[in-house]
Amino acid sequence: MILLYAIAPSAAxxxxxxxxxxxxxxxxxxxxxxxxxxxxxxxxMKEVMxxxxxxxxxxRRTSLLPIRFGTEVHDEAxxxxxxxxxxxxxxxxxxxVCDRSELIVxxxxxxxxxxxxxxxxxxxxxxxxxxIAERVRAENxxxxxxxxxxxxxxxxxxxxxxVEGPRRAFLVANDNVExxxxxxxxxxxxxxxxxxxxxxxxxxxxxxxEVEP
Amino acid sequence: xxxxxxxxxxxxxxxxxxxxRLIGGGVxxxxxxxxxxxxxxLVYLGLRLVLAPAHRVDVAALGNAVNRP
Numbered sequence: 142m143i144l145l146y147a148i149a150p151s152a153a154x155x156x157x158x159x160x161x162x163x164x165x166x167x168x169x170x171x172x173x174x175x176x177x178x179x180x181x182x183x184x185x186m187k188e189v190m191x192x193x194x195x196x197x198x199x200x201r202r203t204s205l206l207p208i209r210f211g212t213e214v215h216d217e218a219x220x221x222x223x224x225x226x227x228x229x230x231x232x233x234x235x236x237x238v239c240d241r242s243e244l245i246v247x248x249x250x251x252x253x254x255x256x257x258x259x260x261x262x263x264x265x266x267x268x269x270x271x272x273i274a275e276r277v278r279a280e281n282x283x284x285x286x287x288x289x290x291x292x293x294x295x296x297x298x299x300x301x302x303x304v305e306g307p308r309r310a311f312l313v314a315n316d317n318v319e320x321x322x323x324x325x326x327x328x329x330x331x332x333x334x335x336x337x338x339x340x341x342x343x344x345x346x347x348x349x350x351e352v353e354p
Numbered sequence: 355x356x357x358x359x360x361x362x363x364x365x366x367x368x369x370x371x372x373x374x375r376l377i378g379g380g381v382x383x384x385x386x387x388x389x390x391x392x393x394x395x396l397v398y399l400g401l402r403l404v405l406a407p408a409h410r411v412d413v414a415a416l417g418n419a420v421n422r423p
C-alpha cells in the first residue's frame with residue numbers, strides 16, 4: 142500500500158527528499174511523494190502530526206499540492222494512473238499555488254447584544270432574531286475589514302469551518318507573507334481586536350480546488 | 355520558528371489549524387477520517403475541530419459532517 146503526501150511539479154533536485162522511507166514518483170511533468178506502508182495509517186493524532194511534519198519538509202523544498210491525510214493507492218502503477226487521470230487539473234492548480242502560502246486568520250465571534258441594549262419589547266422572537274442578525278452583520282463587518290486589509294497581498298480567499306469565531310484562509314505570495322502578517326498585527330492593535338490570531342504560513346491546503354463546505 | 359515547532363511548544367490554535375487542514379483540506383482522492391488518541395476513537399466534525407469520544411457522538415444528528423471524505 143502507498144500513502145500519498147503531495148503532488149509537485151517535476152523538477153531536478155527533488156530526489157534529495159527521498160530519505161527515511163519517503164519515495165518519489167516523477168513522470169517528467171508531475172512528481173508524487175509517497176511512502177510504502179504495510180497497511181493503512183493509524184487514525185491517530187500522532188500519525189497526523191507525523192504526516193504534517195513530512196509535508197512541511199517537502200514544502201520547504203518545492204511548491205506542492207498537499208494530499209489529504211489518509212489517501213492511499215495500492216501501488217506505483219495505480220499512482221501513475223492517478224497522475225495521468227488528474228494531470229491537467231493538477232498542473233493548473235500547481236500554477237495557481239506555486240511560490241504561495243496559506244495564512245489562516247481567526248476572527249473573534251461577535252458578542253451577543255447585551256439584554257439592556259435590546260428594545261423595550263425584548264424577548265419577542267422578532268427581537269431575538271434581530272439580535273442574531275446584528276451579530277452576523279458585526280462579524281461580516283470585521284471579515285470585510287480583513288479582506289480589504291489583505292487585498293494587496295492575498296490572491297484568493299476561502300471561508301473555513303469556524304472554530305470559536307469565523308476563520309478565513311488567504312493565499313499569499315511567499316514574498317508577501319511577512320507584510321501580510323504585519324498588516325494584520327497593526328490592524329489588531331489599531332482596532333483592539335486582540336482575539337484575532339494568524340497561523341501559518343502553511344502549504345496551500347485550502348486552495349487545491351476543492352470547495353469547502 | 356515553523357508552525358510545527360510552535361505546535362510542539364503548545365500553540366493550540368496552530369494545532370487546530372494544522373490538524374483541520376491535514377484532514378479537511380488538500381487534494382481529495384478518497385479516504386475517511388476517524389482519529390484515535392490514547393486508544394479512544396475520536397470523531398472529526400467538519401464545522402469546527404471537535405474531538406469527542408466516538409461513543410458519545412450522536413452520528414445521526416451530525417449527518418455527513420462525520421467522517422466526511
